[in-house]
Amino acid sequence: FPPSRLNSFGRDERKVDSRTIYVGHRPCPATEALIPPKFCDNRIVSSKYTVWNFLPKNLFEQFRRIANFYFLIIFLVQVIVDTPTSPVTSGLPLFFVITVTAIKQGYEDWLRHKADNEVNKYLVTVLEDGRRACKESEKIKVGDVVEVVEDETFPCDLILLQSSREDETCFVTTASLDGESNHKTHYTVPDTERNLESLSATIECEQPQPDLYKFVGRMHIYRNNQEPAVRSLGPENLLLKGATLKNTQKIYGVAVYSGMETKMALNYQGKSQKRSAVEKSINAFLLVYLCILVSKALVCTTLKYVWQNRPGQDEPWYNQKTQKEKDTNLYLKMFTDFLSFMVLFNFIIPVSMYVTVEMQKFLGSFFISWDKDFFDPEIQEGALVNTSDLNEELGQVEYVFTDKTGTLTQNNMEFIECCIDGFQYKYADSGTELDGFCVTDGPGNILQQKAGREKEELFLRALCLCHTVQVKEATGQGDGVADCVEDQVDGVMGLDGETVGPADLGGFIASSPDEVALVKGAMKYGFKFLGMESKNMRVMNRNNDVETYELLHVLNFDPVRRRMSVIVRTKSGDTMLFCKGADSSIFPRVRQEEVDKIRMHVERNATEGYRTLCVAYKLLSREEYDQADTGLREAKLALQDREEKLMAVYNQVETGMSLIGATAVEDRLQEEAAETMEALQGAGMKVWVLTGDKMETAKSTCYACRLFQRSTELLELTVRTLVDLGRKREERLHELLLDYHKRAVQDAPPIKAGVTRSWSSANQDYGFIIDGATLSLVLNSSPDSNSSCYKSLFLQICQNCTTVLCCRMAPLQKAQIVKMVKNCKGSPITLSIGDGANDVSMILEAHVGIGIKGREGRQAVRNSDYAIPKLKHLKKLLLGHGHLYYVRIAHLVQYFFYKNLCFILPQFLYQFFCGYSQQPLYDAAYLTMYNICFTSMPILANSLLEQHICMEVLMDNAALYRDVAKNAMLGWGPFLYWTLLGVYQGLLFFFGVRFLFSNPALQDNGQVFGNWSYGTIVFTVLVFTVTLKLAMDTRHWTWINHFVIWGSLAFYMFFSFFWGGIIWPFLRQQRLYFVFANMLSSVSAWLIIILLILLSLLPEILLLVLRKPRGPHSRQVLSTYSDTISFKYLKGVTTLQNTS
Structure with a gap:
């Protein structure tokens, strides 16, 4: 059935698709033999997988992800084509990522199966032929008369027939449906209160549709072969599945909708996936590195055939090519070599970064839930994280859309x-x-x-x-x-x-x-x-x-x-x-x-x-x-x-x-509402108040919250200001929009980047007020010469105002406002916060949705990305947690690309010295374990625990939020810096070790090192350099940081000794046998390793020394002068803090 037909009403009378239900499955007098209509059973299925389809369905979903599909192709190429590296080197990391994700999704689906079984196997009392019988909830059929006692939830959608209350009513709570925790009154159908065993009646009602507050139907009651009495049925007679019976000992109702046709099931839908700005940056960086990868493969493929065209040059003997392979078509050989070089250099794309980012987001979300400052003793609850994918987005908010009642x-x-x-x-x-x-x-x-x-x-x-x-x-x-x-x-x-x-x-x-x-x-x-x-x-x-x-x-x-x-x-x-x-x-x-x-x-x-x-x-x-x-x-x-x-x-x-x-x-202000709004504006965010209340009340609230100051010039665009005798409303609207645009946009001095007008005393602050009726004229303007630009003018005016107040707003209009700002030029990050069911639309529309655990129920909480007990907690959530989350994950992303560039650049340079023979520089064990074991845990711990500035300073100095605004740490400038640093260190690793190998005698016995010793020295310098670089970037040390950083280096040393010190029978070639121990026995190797590590970290050391602040510690400066310090100086101090 099409729900849209039942959700909206047209002017012409429509046909309603209805169903007929026989109460108690009893046929009515003067009717033909009862043919029971077929309805669905009462089973609820919210799970995604079964035992039989889990593996294929989950694999299909995971390989729809571009990165996973790319690494699958690389693995298949290694299996099919004769490539220089083992398929294990890419297959094992891919298997690790796929397995971890499958376990996570399988566990979540198992919990859904468990919840479904608890509901479906719950025992329910049903009246059958005048007897009370127990049956499992999933076996209830439409037409069954069900008994429900106090504090029980309704097993399906019921029409109330009988109540134990004398006034023929019952009370229910629908908190699990629409979040409303208040008691609601429902009424029995007249003439059904007695003799349910002998009740002969039919119900004619609409087909299932998801609207919780709409229901139309009628009941025909047959008595003593008389004309049936007709009783109307409405929402006040319908008891919804999932609601709970309160203050009523017992009720009886007839099932009208069951299973997946109940209103609760029809309203069950996952929220649309929201993508953070960090994820978009990752995709952009991946595209750059993919171009680098293809370029490297093309360069090496081209130079290989240029080199082999020289007289006397041919395929190296150690590649073991047969004559038949050598005589293969030239273009086919070039394509095969191109794929081989792609496989050799594919480690520049960090497959493990995805699983590390997922783990960082998932584990990092617990810090919000565990924060004791978010605990509210009144409701005995703290913060709630419904999605961990947007943690870093909390540090990038530019527009805040807030409800008034219950929020402010x-x-x-x-x-x-x-x-x-x-x-x-x-x-x-x-x-x-x-x-x-x-x-x-x-x-x-x-x-x-x-x-x-x-x-x-x-x-x-x-x-x-x-x-x-x-x-x-x-x-x-x-x-x-x-x-x-x-x-x-x-x-x-x-x-x-x-x-x-x-x-x-x-x-x-x-x-x-x-x-x-x-x-x-x-x-x-x-x-x-x-x-x-x-x-x-x-x-x-x-x-x-x-x-x-x-x-x-x-x-x-x-x-x-x-x-x-x-x-x-x-x-x-x-x-x-x-x-x-x-x-x-x-x-x-x-x-x-x-x-x-x-x-x-x-x-x-x-x-x-x-x-x-x-x-x-x-x-x-x-x-x-x-x-x-x-x-x-x-x-x-x-x-x-x-x-x-x-x-x-x-x-x-x-x-x-x-x-x-x-x-x-x-309706009094929330605790610390004014301080919170002032801090958000100080952090560079623009606050819009979207409310259904009248303009005067909302404007007074804005003044009380310090969103409007006494110096703020208010630009009003309401029905009242459009009244002009003798003129059309559209003409007056056009005139006011042009006037306000001239004052707030054209004649206003330009705002410096990152600074809002509220921080500049030289500029006039503007506030904008609009009501719902006028907003409809602006958004739904006719496409003529005047009104076609209303929306653009309105948006430009609002963007130059410190605060916008939209009053008399419908829920749909709230979502339209958020969508309009979200899709405007620059794609600013938006946040919506509210506490009621009428705020759900804008919460779902914004990049980040915040629900307040207020008095209007929990529907906003259930549909939000994050939920907090009070508005005052928004300050710490954004200025504290949001700032740190963004800095942590931005550093994680840049560090992953940097360390993989350092890893693969020597591999690329090595081809110039091995005749482009696709000879790997590193052993297969190192290729496999570099991202999984040797370098992953330190950056994960850093991305969870790092505090470049302590939380108290971030809370006291809202302007620090601007330092990371507009995705500052994941822009092309920082990306270029990290890339150049990786190139510099990669070049230094390779040529520094090559300079060492220019000495013909590296060991006391006069022996020289081989190519695997060359690669092992380069790899050792690489692991120590990237790990020590992370240690230098760490500002907040804990025992966990010490353990994973120094533990990772110790594990690398242990593994290298262990892997090269034993003859492994399952290896066809043991290339590293005794190589690591032999390398460390050379004084020259020790010297070059230490020297190269110091030279690689020298730029970072010089930055620390040259930019180290003199005088009081930056945190002391921030704490002492937080009230008067200028934004420019704050930015400088923060930069010093980041490098101190």
Whole structure:
């Protein structure tokens, strides 16, 4: 089935592909013989491999990687063609890389198999022919009636038929699905609560689709051969697989979707693979070295045949070519020789670098998880790493996109004040005077006997009725309503009057902390919501009288409508609609004179950073209610276009309302939010705030976080600024974009590379503000002469602003903004951070996604690359860990190419002195073990433990982050330096040893060394030089560094003695027998080895001596002058630190 057909609605009514389910597999009366429809079983399969396909499938996937495929070709060439080196020299490293990767992937898939089996083999209770029977979860079929008890997860998608609660509801948490940890209320289908054993019913519902919040269906209930009763089914009746039953002893439900057709399974998809800038640099460097490799092979092949064309020159005798081989076609021989030279020089491409990089990323990610500074005692959790492939990307971030609510703020709502009929009411502990209304020391006495008391009480009743908050069953032993209320008040309010957080809601269950804050706000003024009782809402007023309202309909909140309503009936028979929502949604639906009284308070509260909601009501006549009731019932029974029909009824009934007042709820800033944002800007990052909140509230938050300074000139592009009588919005938009572009881009002085405007007092700081409606005009502009350049102008303006605020944003627009910046010129590295489900789109779109373990659930955490408990931890994650990770892996990559160039250059030079005979300079054992054993562990340890600057200095000096920005250490300049260093040392190794061999007598007995002794001396100098070079680059020494560096050198010495000191029967030729021991017995060999090592490291030694700072240590300088030191001096000190 095509999910897209069910995810979007068109204007024309569509056909919905539906399925029919027989409850309990019982046929319905007056129907033909039941032919059970075929649905999939309830098995969940998240694994990738099986025992039978693991080997071929894994090998196929690994050899799709270009590097692995290249080395496979080299290995096959060695097997097929007569090459100078053994196939073992390339086959063994390739086998090592493939094996390590296969073990890692196989282990991960085994864990998935284990998790699948735990779910599939879980025992579930099912009703069969009136009996309770246990069966494994994977054997559940669509139509089975399943029993689930409290704290159990639902084994498949169920329609709720019966609940142990008297109000015919149940509570669930969907944290494992959408990350929302709050309790959600679900309702039984009417007329199915009793006699499940004899229930005869069919369900007609849509085919499986992945949207967790959409479900349409209807149930036909047959009783006593009468016409079937039809009941609508919606998301409130559907219990999703993976959700957990809470605060309900037991429920029964019928399975409608099973196995891989459940919404959880349909939403299971791996995140798209993100590639870091380091990986792109590696690929670019590999291309350069591949060109070098091909060039070397071509040069040697050409010179070989030029040399053999001389009189008397032929194929060397030791190559053992037969006459038939010598008479082979010239071009075929040239091609074969070209492949042989490719094999001889292929070690310039470091195959082991890939597995080393993978190990460095995997092991390095544990340092984030283990960092105690990331541990939050409130939630008893630390940082989480969901992917280790982007560690170094944390040190390259240029743009930070952040959500506001729950990220910059705490998402811990507290009711601050309200405005009723134009008058302000603010709760206080001591007596004050507010707009003529006396506020006493008791919350119950705040509202006094005034003429407007009826409207004030109507407002507070609206707060107590217009919500979806539930009250937990009382656990106290007190009798009567008063005792119950006291228990609830003590739970909601702290002893000092402070509001308790959502983790301790004192008996309230809600899906949104805003709703709990409003209910608690009403309690401050004397109106208390007591909960539901048989579809009746109970409210205690100021006089401790309990009022009962029949709940007729709930018009649920929708992000498009941005409001929610309830329709209730009073004891006197009046039908009332109460509505609350955003001011932009409520104001157009009430009388304008009422708006004027409230608007000023709403805007003032938003400017102060409070979240505001407006409250309205409407007294429905009998005709209006009957029309709305009929429309709602018909719309809920529709299988086609149900949402559009419901929306039409909502819009019809929510008109002509009377505005009562507005509320202000405070969402306080996160701990150290301002310091964190200031540090990010100081590090050269540009911060964009993307929020669905109103502009005034978001702008106030930006000022509080120091993203906007008082000196910042704000450029506003919103619906309000586009209003110009007599002119089209597009014309006004074009005019403003050109004006802002002239001020922020054309007339602004150029910014120095790496310096943001916030660090330059000589330049004017600009901040940009845009709302969602205007952004749609910019991004979706028509392709005419004026609007075609909107997007380009907008982007250029934003790039020259220190902070950009995008308010009233939809989740899709957040992702569009991130994608636009990510794909702009220069391809800057982007980071998105958020805590809610509406932030998932931008988290997935950015190069790096950060989830906050906040109060809006864990969906952002589950979809992120990294998760942290609080916003303040972002500072250390980027400025500390990110900086070090990038420096470590950049050094690892450059070092690998450098040491392989040093390794293979003498091999290339040797061909000029052996008649281009493809004679290897090194023994096969050295060729095989150079990258695997002799030089790999020291660089791995260095790339995990190195700290060229200590973490504290990096945290205190944000500008140090700029030293490594824009992939500075993996640019072509550093790459050229490392390449030239490798060429210099490679030349020195070869010609230095050749100078030694110019002496005819190298040993005391007058004997001379052979070619294998020549190669062994070169290899010894090589291993010691590249290892000591790494030791000189190490700034932070640990016992592990000492162990692997000196241990690797000791192992090389031991292996050379061991390998050359024993006659190995399995070797056809033992070229190194006694060579190493014989070499070390020569004083000349000792002298040349020590001398060449010193000469090779001389440039590095001179750099250390000449650039060593005089005076205080660089860390002391940084710590002492961190507040006033200039960026230029910081860069210089850092350079000195890197070489000190």
